[in-house]
Amino acid sequence: MAPGGHTVAVIGTGKIGELMLSGLLRAGWPASRLLATTRRLTRAEELATRYGIRVVDNLTAVAEADVLAISVKPQDAAALLEEIGPKVPSDKLVISLCAGLPTSFFGKRLPDGTPVIRVMTNTPALVDQAMTAISAGPYATGAHLSLAEEMFTPLGATIRVPESQQDAVTALSGSGPAYFYLLVEAMIDAGILLGLPRQVAHELIVQTAIGSATMLRDSGEHPVKLREAVTSPAGTTISAIRELEKHGVRAALLAALEAARDRAREIAAQSD
Numbered sequence: 001m002a003p004g005g006h007t008v009a010v011i012g013t014g015k016i017g018e019l020m021l022s023g024l025l026r027a028g029w030p031a032s033r034l035l036a037t038t039r040r041l042t043r044a045e046e047l048a049t050r051y052g053i054r055v056v057d058n059l060t061a062v063a064e065a066d067v068l069a070i071s072v073k074p075q076d077a078a079a080l081l082e083e084i085g086p087k088v089p090s091d092k093l094v095i096s097l098c099a100g101l102p103t104s105f106f107g108k109r110l111p112d113g114t115p116v117i118r119v120m121t122n123t124p125a126l127v128d129q130a131m132t133a134i135s136a137g138p139y140a141t142g143a144h145l146s147l148a149e150e151m152f153t154p155l156g157a158t159i160r161v162p163e164s165q166q167d168a169v170t171a172l173s174g175s176g177p178a179y180f181y182l183l184v185e186a187m188i189d190a191g192i193l194l195g196l197p198r199q200v201a202h203e204l205i206v207q208t209a210i211g212s213a214t215m216l217r218d219s220g221e222h223p224v225k226l227r228e229a230v231t232s233p234a235g236t237t238i239s240a241i242r243e244l245e246k247h248g249v250r251a252a253l254l255a256a257l258e259a260a261r262d263r264a265r266e267i268a269a270q271s272d
């Protein structure tokens with residue numbers, strides 16, 4: 001699969017760039033239609049060996065690919081755009097994977113008329129379970145959005161959102177896996193506190209997380225209903241829930257996700 005015979009260049013191939021490359025290859029995208037760029041030669045060699053793709057310099061990628069997936073850290077984007085921006089022909093599609101940066105950041109640095117799409121994906125793309133939110137920026141047409149969807153659908157679920165929602169999306173699903181990992185880590189430690197061997201606590205909690213996530217996805221029930229079904233009168237669960245509420249777990253989550261959204265806005269303000 002390579003819709004319309006497009007060639008995609010991943011510009012700045014770190015964690016997110018690599019999971020995008022590997023996902024496209026798993027989905028059958030020909031290696032000959034993928035390019036990657038890196039800053040370090042050792043990283044370039046590693047990617048070329050691992051995936052059988054060509055790793056080229058940024059300007060070669062700009063010249064040869066028709067889709068440029070920008071996956072550098074937001075703080076590195078201005079320097080990258082200074083290098084490549086004026087050289088990007090305006091018929092290329094630029095897809096930004098950068099947290100915080102609005103499409104206008106790219107619009108200002110690219111030739112007039114260049115279509116830009118903003119995407120927020122997440123690390124479960126590694127197991128084809130990503131949540132990817134896609135927004136049209138300047139000059140992006142329905143066909144460009146469809147192409148972006150075709151690229152990210154093999155990596156998991158996709159959703160179209162207005163760009164104004166992307167900072168909130170970043171706070172929820174972009175950073176989201178980290179919150180779940182933190183909860184799992186804390187619950188495994190709780191198992192240690194209760195005297196379980198670490199391996200046993202790990203197995204119990206990870207399978208419980210998988211089972212709970214599968215029910216959330218497949219049962220069609222609201223999470224409140226699912227929680228109520230576990231919570232017996234005068235039972236064990238309600239004792240735990242009282243402690244979670246006493247320690248402000250809901251307020252903590254509201255404040256945490258708001259802080260993540262605010263940080264995305266701050267990144268944009270600092271990059272303008």
Ligand SMILES: NC(=O)C1=CN([C@@H]2O[C@H](COP(=O)(O)OP(=O)(O)OC[C@H]3O[C@@H](n4cnc5c(N)ncnc54)[C@H](O)[C@@H]3O)[C@@H](O)[C@H]2O)C=CC1
Nearest residue numbers: 012013014015016038039071072073074076080098099121
């Ligand atoms: N890590 C995550 O879970 C998520 C990250 N993102 C976004 O994805 C982007 C990449 O994040 P990560 O992959 O975690 O970062 P990373 O640091 O692993 O990857 C960025 C890569 O870009 C390379 N790079 C920087 N400037 C370059 C240049 N001028 N030319 C070529 N290569 C260059 C770096 O050497 C590095 O390998 C960020 O903008 C981040 O906001 C989005 C969703 C989730």
Ligand SMILES: O=C(O)[C@@H]1CCC=N1
Nearest residue numbers: 099170173174175176
């Ligand atoms: O922490 C970050 O800034 C990136 C964006 C979303 C997930 N990781």
